[in-house]
Amino acid sequence: MSQMTFSDYEYSLRKRKTKREEWVEFVRPYYPNGKRGRPTKGIEKMLRMYPVADLVQSL
Numbered sequence: 001m002s003q004m005t006f007s008d009y010e011y012s013l014r015k016r017k018t019k020r021e022e023w024v025e026f027v028r029p030y031y032p033n034g035k036r037g038r039p040t041k042g043i044e045k046m047l048r049m050y051p052v053a054d055l056v057q058s059l
Contacts, residue, residue: 023047 004012017025024043034040041049 020047 024047027047028043031043031046032040040046
């Protein structure tokens with residue numbers, strides 16, 4: 001057995017990205033950063049609030 005290199009060790013700790021994490025990375029460049037006006041909510045929080053608001057409106 002040979003000694004692990006640093007890159008082998010880092011790769012062994014690598015975690016697979018979930019679909020939600022991939023979606024957040026896709027949306028983040030288009031999400032307002034809150035430099036002007038009201039401070040924005042976090043993107044993860046907003047992605048949870050939209051489906052709930054849609055559900056309440058459909059009732």
